[in-house]
Amino acid sequence: MADNKYKLLVLDVDGTLIGRDGNILADDGYALTRAWRAGVRVSLSTGRTPLSCRWILYQLELDGYHIFLDGALVNNPFRNAELYARPLDGLLVRQAVEFARANDVYLELYSAAHYFVEKETWATELRREFFGLEPTVVDFTDLWERERIIKGQLLTSSEEEIARVDGFCRRFQDSFHFSLGKVPAYPGVDFINIVAPGVSKGAALETLVSHLGISMGEVMAVGDGANDLSFLSSVGLAVAMGNASDEVKAVADYVTHDVDDGGLAVAVAKFLL
Numbered sequence: 001m002a003d004n005k006y007k008l009l010v011l012d013v014d015g016t017l018i019g020r021d022g023n024i025l026a027d028d029g030y031a032l033t034r035a036w037r038a039g040v041r042v043s044l045s046t047g048r049t050p051l052s053c054r055w056i057l058y059q060l061e062l063d064g065y066h067i068f069l070d071g072a073l074v075n076n077p078f079r080n081a082e083l084y085a086r087p088l089d090g091l092l093v094r095q096a097v098e099f100a101r102a103n104d105v106y107l108e109l110y111s112a113a114h115y116f117v118e119k120e121t122w123a124t125e126l127r128r129e130f131f132g133l134e135p136t137v138v139d140f141t142d143l144w145e146r147e148r149i150i151k152g153q154l155l156t157s158s159e160e161e162i163a164r165v166d167g168f169c170r171r172f173q174d175s176f177h178f179s180l181g182k183v184p185a186y187p188g189v190d191f192i193n194i195v196a197p198g199v200s201k202g203a204a205l206e207t208l209v210s211h212l213g214i215s216m217g218e219v220m221a222v223g224d225g226a227n228d229l230s231f232l233s234s235v236g237l238a239v240a241m242g243n244a245s246d247e248v249k250a251v252a253d254y255v256t257h258d259v260d261d262g263g264l265a266v267a268v269a270k271f272l273l
Helices: 026-037 050-060 090-102 122-131 159-171 201-212 226-232 246-251 263-271
Strands: 008-011 041-044 066-068 073-076 081-085 107-110 115-117 151-156 177-181 190-195 219-223 237-240
Touching (some): 008 201, 026 041, 026 263, 050 066, 066 201, 073 201, 081 201, 090 107, 090 159, 115 122, 177 226, 201 219, 201 226, 219 226, 219 263, 226 237, 226 246, 237 246, 237 263
Parallel strands (some): 008 041, 008 219, 219 237
Antiparallel strands (some): 066 073, 073 081, 177 190
């Protein structure tokens, strides 16, 4: 058994815990169960909503605080306990909606509990099939006055969509923080997260670590995407998945196997068990 100095294990979800088939490998689940039974806290850090992670939390029996919506929300979904939230400014949401409508940009908006769209598209079908998320189809007019909008997201799967989204990002480059997320099951789709300035998985992790009374040096983190860089670059042990981008591997202390080859279980066994 390793000389375990890490008190918290932080995991990205898609591409780290969840593979191309949308499931958790048995070896990964077993390794995580052994880790928390040995006294290591396990927290997710994901662009997903709490709702789309509930089955993961149930399956792994993870009753604690987790980082959702790309760092804009830290809460415990089972206890309805919120530790941290950084919603988007309502005026900026209004401007984003107006720009998206005028320029044919598909925009999703998220509260802590709901996933809002104005119309059904290929993206809503993707959400339904892979993430288990059912959209709330609404007129976005004044939605920011009725709901606390915490995150927006743009999805692209074609050159035309990429061009329109690039225009959106240029328009709001000084108003929002943008980060790119990828899902191995959909390599041709870019998921562009829209959060408030200063929001990141790394900033949210600092809040969680402070709440738990531990140091960043006592954290082991595992990820694969560009939006994981903010927490991988600040923890005691950074692990990149074998399927991670080169920029993620460059900041990692250790590169493990691919998500579909049990890379998470390999890393947990090496450093925590």
